[in-house]
Amino acid sequence: MYNDYAALKKELYAGNVTCTEVVRYYLDNINKGKHLNAFLLVLETEALRQASEIDLKIRSGNAGKLAGMVIAVKDVLSLKGYKLTCGSKILQNFEALYTASAIQRLIDEDAVIIGKTNCDEFAMGSSNENSAYGNVLNPADNSCVPGGSSGGSAAAVAADMCMVSIGTDTGGSIRQPASFCGVVGLKPTYGRISRYGLTAFASSFDTIGPFARNVSDAALALEVMSGLDKNDSTSANKNKEDYISKIHEFSAGKIKVGIIADLDESGLQHEIKESMNKAVEQIKSSGAEIIPIELPNLKYSIQAYYILTTAEASSNLARYDGARYGTRSKDAKVLEDMYVNSRSEGFGMEVKRRIMLGTYVLSHGYYDAYYKKAQRLRRLIKNDFKKVYDKVDLILLPTTPTTAFKIGEKSNNPLAMYLNDIYTTAANLSGNPALSIPLGKDNNNLPIGLQIIGDDFNEAKVLGLGEFILKNTA
Ligand code: GLN
Numbered sequence: 001m002y003n004d005y006a007a008l009k010k011e012l013y014a015g016n017v018t019c020t021e022v023v024r025y026y027l028d029n030i031n032k033g034k035h036l037n038a039f040l041l042v043l044e045t046e047a048l049r050q051a052s053e054i055d056l057k058i059r060s061g062n063a064g065k066l067a068g069m070v071i072a073v074k075d076v077l078s079l080k081g082y083k084l085t086c087g088s089k090i091l092q093n094f095e096a097l098y099t100a101s102a103i104q105r106l107i108d109e110d111a112v113i114i115g116k117t118n119c120d121e122f123a124m125g126s127s128n129e130n131s132a133y134g135n136v137l138n139p140a141d142n143s144c145v146p147g148g149s150s151g152g153s154a155a156a157v158a159a160d161m162c163m164v165s166i167g168t169d170t171g172g173s174i175r176q177p178a179s180f181c182g183v184v185g186l187k188p189t190y191g192r193i194s195r196y197g198l199t200a201f202a203s204s205f206d207t208i209g210p211f212a213r214n215v216s217d218a219a220l221a222l223e224v225m226s227g228l229d230k231n232d233s234t235s236a237n238k239n240k241e242d243y244i245s246k247i248h249e250f251s252a253g254k255i256k257v258g259i260i261a262d263l264d265e266s267g268l269q270h271e272i273k274e275s276m277n278k279a280v281e282q283i284k285s286s287g288a289e290i291i292p293i294e295l296p297n298l299k300y301s302i303q304a305y306y307i308l309t310t311a312e313a314s315s316n317l318a319r320y321d322g323a324r325y326g327t328r329s330k331d332a333k334v335l336e337d338m339y340v341n342s343r344s345e346g347f348g349m350e351v352k353r354r355i356m357l358g359t360y361v362l363s364h365g366y367y368d369a370y371y372k373k374a375q376r377l378r379r380l381i382k383n384d385f386k387k388v389y390d391k392v393d394l395i396l397l398p399t400t401p402t403t404a405f406k407i408g409e410k411s412n413n414p415l416a417m418y419l420n421d422i423y424t425t426a427a428n429l430s431g432n433p434a435l436s437i438p439l440g441k442d443n444n445n446l447p448i449g450l451q452i453i454g455d456d457f458n459e460a461k462v463l464g465l466g467e468f469i470l471k472n473t474a
Contacts, residue, residue, distance in 0.1 A: 001160055002022065002025075002163060003213065003214070004213065004214050004216060004217055005066070005069050005163060005164075005216070005217045005220060006216065008022065008068060008069075008163070009067070009068070012058055012067065012068045013058060018051075018055045019051040019052075019054045019055045019058065019067065019068040019112065020048060020051040020052055020055055022051070022068055022070060023047050023048055023050075023051040023070060023112055023114065024048075026070045026114055026160075026161055026162050026163075027042070027044055027047070027048075027114070029159065029160050029161045030042055030114070030115070030156075030161045033139070033159045033161055035137065035142070036136060036137045036139060036142075036146075036155050036159055037118055037133070037134050037135065037136050037137065037152075038072075038117055038118055038136050038146075038151075038152040038153075038155040038156045038159065038161060039072070039115045039116065039117055039118065039152065039156065039161070040075050040083075040085060040087075040115075040116050040117065040118050040133055040152070041075070041082060041083060041115050041116040042114065042115040043082070043113060043114060043115050043116075046113075047070070047112050047113065047114045047115075050112045050113075051068075051112055054067050054068055054110050054112065057110065063110050064108065064109035064110035064111075065109040065110070065220075065224060066106060066109040066110055066111040066220065066221075066224060067109075067110040067111075068110070068112065069106075069110075069111045069112070069163055069164060069217075069220075069221075070111070070112045070114050070162045070163050070164075071106055071111045071112065071113055071114065071162055071163065071164045071165060071166060071221070072113075072114050072115050072116070072117050072152075072153060072156045072157075072161065072162040072164075072165040072166070073103055073113055073115070073116055073117065073153075073165070073166045074116070074117050074119050074123075074150050074152065074153045074165070074166055074167045074168055075087060075116040075117060075118065075119055075152075076119060076122070076123050076168055076198060076199045076201075077100045077102070077103055077166060077168070077197060077198055077199075077208070078096035078097070078098055078099055078100045078103070078197040078198075078199075079096055079099050079100070079103060079113060079116065080096055080097065080098050080099040081095065081096065082095065082096060082116065083095055083096075083116070084096040084116075084199065085116075085132070085133070086119070086121065086122050086123070086199050087118065087119045087120055087121040087122065087123075087130070087131040087132055087133060087149075088121045088122055088132050088326075088346065088347065088348065088351070089132040089327065089345070089346050089347075089348070090320050090325070090326045090327050090342070090343070090346025090347055091320075091325065091326040091327070091346075092132070092326070092327060093326065093327065094325060094326045096197075098197060099197060100194075100196060100197025100198055100208075101194040101196040101197055101229045101231060101232065102166065102193050102194060102196075102197070102198075102208045102225040103166065103197065104197075105224050105225050105227075106166075106221065106224055106225060109224050111164075111221075111224075114161075114162050115162075117150070117152030117153045117155075117156050117165060117167075118131050118133060118134070118136050118151065118152030119131060119148065119149045119150055119151060119152055119153070119167075119173075120148040120149035120151070120173075120350070121347070121348045121350065121351050122199065122201055122313070122317065122351055123149040123150075123168055123170060123173055123199075123201045123206075124149060124201065124313070124350050124351055124354055125148040125149045125350055125417070126147060126148045126149070126172070126173075126176060126410075126417050126418075126420045126421060127145035127146075127147065127148045127151070127405070127407075127410065127411065127417065127420075128145060128146055128147070128148040128149065128151025128152065128177075129145065129148070129407065129408075129411050130148070130149075130348055130349075130350045130351070131151075132348055135151075135407060136151040136152050136155050137155070137407075138155065138158075138180060138181060138404050138446075139155050139158040139159040139181060140158065140180075140181060140182055140404065140445070140446055140447055141404065141444070141445070141446060143406055143407060144180070144404035144405060144406055144407065144446065145180065145404055145405060145406070145407050145409075146158075146177055146180055146181050146404070147176045147177030147178075147179065147180035147181065147400075147404065148173060148176070148177060149167075149168070149170075149173040149177075150165075150167030150168060150169070150173045150174055150177050150185075150211070151177050152165075153165035153166060153167040153174075153177070153211050154167070154174075154177035154178050154180065154181040154183060154185065154211055155177075155181055156211075157181070157183045157211045157212060157213060158181035158182055158183050163212070163213070163217060164210050164211065164212045164217050164218070164221050165210070165211045165212075166208060166209070166210055166211070166221070166225075167185065167208075167209060167210075167211055168198060168201075168206060168207065168208050168209070169185075169187035169206075169207050169208075169209055169424075169428065170201050170202050170205045170206050170207070170309060170428060171205065171305050171309060171421050171424060171425040171428050172187075172399075172400075172420075172421045172423075172424025172425060172428070174186065174187050174207075174209045174210075174211065174436070175187055175399050175424050175434060175435070175436035175449065175451060176399060176400050176420065176421065176424055176436075176449075177211075178211055178399070178436040178438075178449060179399035179400050179403075179436045179438070179447065179448070179449020179451075180400070180403065180404040180446075180447065180449070181404075181447060182438040182441075182447030183211050183212065183213060183438060184211065184212050184213065184214060184215055184217075184218050184435070184436070184437055184438065184466070184470075185209065185210070185211045185218075185435070185436045186209045186210055186218045186222060186433070186434075186435045186436075186459070186462075186463070187207050187209045187427060187428070187433065187434045187435075188207055188208075188209050188222055188226070188433050188459055189207075189236070189431060189432065189433045189456045189457050189458075189459065190204075190205070190207055190234070190428075190431035190456075191234050191235055191236035191431070192207070192222075192226050192235075192236060192238065192433070192457065192459065193207065193208045193209070193222075193225045193226050193235070194208075194225075194227075194228075194229030194231065194232040194235040195207075195208065195232050195234065195235070196229055196231035196232040196235075200312075200316040201309070201312070201313055201316065202308065202309035202310075202311075202312035202313055202316070203234075203312055203316060204308075204312060205305075205308070205309055205312070205428045205429075207428070208225065209222065210222060210225075214467075214470070215247060215435075215437070215463050215466045215467040215470060216244055216247065216467070218435075218463070219243035219244055219247060219459075219463050220243070220244060222243060222459060222463075223240055223241065223242065223243050223244075226238070226240055226241075227239070227240050236457070238457055241459070241460055243459065243460055243463055246460035246461075246463070246464060247460070247463050247464050247467045249464075250460075250461070250463075250464025250465065250467065250468060251287075252283050252286035252287055252288045252465070252468050253286060253287030253288065254287075255288050255289070255393045255394060255461070255465065256288070256289045256291055256391065256392040256393050256394075257280075257283060257288050257289070257290055257291065257392060257393065257394050257395070257396055257465070258291050258292070258293035258388055258391065258392035258394065258395040258396070259280065259290055259291070259292055259293065259395075259396055259397075260292075260293055260294070260295055260298065260395065260397055261292040261293060261294055262294050262295070262296065262298075262299075263298070263397060264298075264299055264422065267401040267402070267419065267422070268398060268401050268402075269401065269402045269403060269442065271403075271440075271442040271443060271448060272398045272400070272401070272402070272403070272442070272448050273398070275439045275440045275448045275450065276396065276397075276398055276439070276450055278439075278440075278473055279396065279439060279450055279469050279473050280396065282469065282472050282473045283465070283468070283469065283472075286468070286472065291391055291392050293388045293391065293392060293395065294384075294388075295381070295384040295385065295388060295426070296384060297377060297380040297381045297384050298381065298384065298426055300377050300380075300381070301381060301422070301425045301426045301429055302418060302419065302421060302422055302425060303374070303377070304374040304377040304378050304381065304425075304429055305421070305425035305428065305429060306357070306418060307357075307361050307370050307371060307373075307374035308371070308374050308375065308378060308429075309354075309358075310354045310355075310357040310358035310361065311358045311361050311362050311371055311374075312358070313351075313354050313355065313358050314354070314355045314356075314357075314358025314359045314362065315358070315362075317347075317351065317355055320342075320343065320346065320347070321338075321339050321342065321343065322338050322339060322341070322342025322343070322346075323338070323339075326346065327342060327345070327346050328342050329341030329342040329344075329345050329346075350414070353414065361374075377429075378429050381426060381429045381430055382429065382430045382431070385426075385430045385432060385453075385455075386455075389455040393454065393455075393458075393461055394452055394453065394454050394458075394461055394462060394465055395452070395453040395454070396450065396451070396452060397423050397451050397453070398423050398449070398450065398451060399423060399424065399436040399449035399450060399451040400420060400423060400424070400449060401419070401420065401422055401423065402420075403442045403444070403446035403447065403448060404446050404447070405420075423451060424451070426453075427453050431456060432453050432454060432455060432456055432458075433453070433454050433456070433457070433458060433459045433462050434451055434452065434453040434454075434462070435451065435452045435462045435463060435466045436449040436450065436451050437449065437450050437452070437466045437469060437470050438470075439469070439470075439473065450469065452465050452466055452469075
């Protein structure tokens, strides 16, 4: 196992291992873990071709910053010339026409893209059970879900099928599966990484971020993917930051950490709470100041999130009409039937539910009652966070109320499924960066996740505390 990129890089440059060998190692693990269904596409030939090129570059001393880092990419991100299914039947034969900016930046630094990972259809879900290509199994316990929607990406890192993977997070889809699978997952600040080439779910919430076995590898991938992109007007004009150095400079003694005093803990598993308390004690004894904070509108996050994101989704998914993208129904004789049949046959249950909910909340007569109110709530939640950052640097809370649940346990109960996002959606409503780190196991030996949220563009501090807790709390 290659534990972290810094160590691998040394070996690669010392000539003790080649990039080709590293790629073969991961291909072998992908093959051994086929039953997990984490990959929708494995780029064996292309990855080996890239690897041999990178080996030459390493020898001639002109390899990029991520030379030999093997990365898997969630199948909602475009990679030119390869299928982009978004976990949906409607796009089963769709081929990407260009490469997503974030992925191109990784490739430009000589990372090797090893494949596309399974996910919930159009990134809608918390269990990966909404994929048209079958569910993904949690490597920690195959009878459990890996979380979602980036379940394949989380499972791929957990099962050592790649060093880093890329996912997307609209309401928790990086942090929740990271927590369920026992890996690190980072949702950066909205705008930190260009969304160009990411298939839109809810455009004002969608973010791209890394999964890794440790904080430094996630930080490195973030650094490379970040920065302004002329193809995405919502990408932020911020300089790249050297997160690794900042993580090293981080000192727990200088920070103020907020604990949410009015957090809804009704469904919170007690081992998760204990694990978080342990981390709090640890950072406190290292000199951090722990401050109780209040986020009075946090309790409305789920409601606001599911109104706003379904509204955006209903509009974003209107493009899949059988005319331009993907599958067209064969039975239709008139135009309207073509639209209706293509969408009815192409979309799965959950996507249909969201399109209907979204269309409803945007419709005349209900717009003011739902959509507008939810927009106001989003502002209030953002303001709550802003106020809190006058007092603290970072906020600690659980990533999920429970550890990974059983496959099938919540699939017939959308509300129970949505409630799994109770602690993650707030950072998407506010746009703040948020990290999930693995922090011990529960009594069933399932991984527990702890979440760290920071103010906009404060990834360095978020990562710093994450690394500190991982290193110091057993
Ligand atoms: N589980 C959430 C949802 O179903 C989050 C999805 C996401 O972040 N892409 O909407």
